[in-house]
Amino acid sequence: MTRLKNNNRIDKICAFVDKNPIAEIGADHANITHRLFENRQIDFAYVTDISKKCLNKAHLKLKKYSKNVVFLVGDGVEVFSNFDYSSFGLLPPKQIIIAGMGGQEIMKILQQKPSKNFDNFVLQPQNNVVQLRLFLQKNKFYIQEDVIAKDNKMFYNVLKVKRDNQIQNLSRLQILFGLTNLTEIGQDFKDYVRYKKSLYKDILSKKEVAEIREEYDLLEKIDLGE
Ligand SMILES: C[S@@+](CC[C@H](N)C(=O)[O-])C[C@H]1O[C@@H](n2cnc3c(N)ncnc32)[C@H](O)[C@@H]1O
Incomplete structure (x- = not known):
């Protein structure tokens, strides 16, 4: 198997996945979902992208697992707004992965109406991580883990997040640098x-x-x- 350049980022995202089925929103090549299947962490996935062309790359990458994947083209979690799981005998995703997008785009997706149906997320913003942490805090998401992954001199923040019914108390240091980074x-x-x-x-x-x-x-x- 060819090793991907940004393995550490993908490893840390996969390490936070503990539910099945998952949905990868904005999958492009679907390297994350592919790794989850290879690791046997999941046996079913929803793989989405706003671009049909990008989703075609995911189709190719996941050929071996295609019977266990639903591919959807659309904006963020809006793809689930009219999706009838029961008529296909499927379960909704239990964890949503949104990685490799800007922090603003991730916040936009978390505010889409169908997002309310999901409780568990793994987020990897390409930028604006401080704004994203503030948004999560304000909107009663609880940050369970928040780590940095270094790949080829680039630093990526990876957050495991859960919906909660109260505002998480985070210090300025945790908002700026991520809570897990500071304890481990x-x-x-x-x-x-x-x-x-x-x-x-x-x-x-x-x-x-x-x-x-x-x-x-x-x-x-x-x-x-x-
Ligand atoms: C850099 S790729 C990230 C691929 C993969 N998630 C990863 O982290 O390795 C970003 C992908 O997100 C898609 N995208 C951007 N905005 C989106 C949105 N609102 N809904 C769904 N897909 C989106 C783009 O088309 C692109 O394929």
Whole structure:
């Protein structure tokens, strides 16, 4: 089997999947769903994309598992709004994976009406993770796990999230850096802190920027245990 370039990101997403069936929203090549089948973590999946062309890539990748996949073209979780599971003898997805999209797009999908029917999510935003954490907190999603995955010098945030009926109490440090990163300090997070500190130090040496100063001072307070 050819090894994918961004294995660590996919491994961390898959590590948070503990339900079956799942839905991967915006699957493109469906590398995540493919890995879940190969790992025998799932035996059924809904695989969706807003682009038919992208979904065709998923069809090819999942050929071996096609009997156990429903492919749907459409925007976010709207694809489930008229989906009649019972007439096909199917169960709805128990965990929704939204990965490789911008944080704003993920927030938009979480606000779509059918999203209310789902309680468990694995999210991997490409950007705006702080805004996403604030959104999750405000909208009564409980962040169960929140880790960083490093792949080829890129850092990805991976969040396991559950709907709740109360607002989660998160510190400013947890909002900025992710709660699991701060309690189980791993190598990827250490690399992230070092990278951010050096980047911000460089910026602050040229110009004072209040938000960067705040984050830099908080980064200085993180005990990496070294
Ligand atoms: C970079 S790919 C990510 C693929 C895969 N989820 C992963 O993380 O490896 C992003 C995919 O999301 C799709 N997409 C973007 N916005 C979407 C939306 N609102 N609903 C469904 N798919 C969407 C794009 O067409 C694209 O195929």
